[in-house]
Amino acid sequence: MKNARKTALSLVVAAAALLVLMVPAMAYDRQAAVGYAYAHASADRGPDDNYAYNPSYRSYGNDCTNFVSQCLRAGGWQDTGWFYYSDWNWFCNGGGWGRHSSTWSWSNAADLFEFLHRSGRASLVNSWQDLQPGDVVQVNWDGGWPVSHTMIVTGYDGWGYPTLTQHSNNRLNKTIWEYLQESPNASFYGWHIR
Helix, strand or coil: CHHHHHHHHHHHHHHHHHHHHCCCCCCCCHHHHHHHHHHHCCCCCCCCCCCCCCCCCCCCCCCHHHHHHHHHHHCCCCCECCCCCCCCCECECCCCCCCCCECHHHHCHHHHHHHHHHHCCEEECCCHHHCCCCCEEEEECCCCCCCCEEEEEEEECCCCCEEEEECCCCEEEEEHHHHHHHCCCCEEEEEEEC
């Protein structure tokens, strides 16, 4: 009986892994992701102002990764999986407040990092100069691990530095150079979205 349970569990895990790999490939629409970011983040609003937030989604206290996940979905990313606690899955069931309305990777920076790493939907860049609008930047402000914040690249400034947009606190087109100056000990990770 014990072996039958192990076998059944192994089959469920294998099926879940196959579903992740079977998600149809779609072209990522960088302009749509950036357009969504512009529509739902604004530098002139405070961190507690929900005006720019999309009411179709749950608003978390620390909303940065939830916001970037919304941008990725707007860019064409498809939901995958059904286990909310697995870094192999990424989905959100809208604005629900249920315990399992979204995966940890949808709303938690470190879990999104693991999903990006494992899913094949993104690759780490070697330099900030390799970032494009619609790519993702994650950071640990203290220089340690794990990452604790997520932002989306929304353009470039006049010097060619990527500009980043985020929630928690809301920022629109803040340059990566400004972040580097403010937090010289931070560890930054740039993801090229495929």
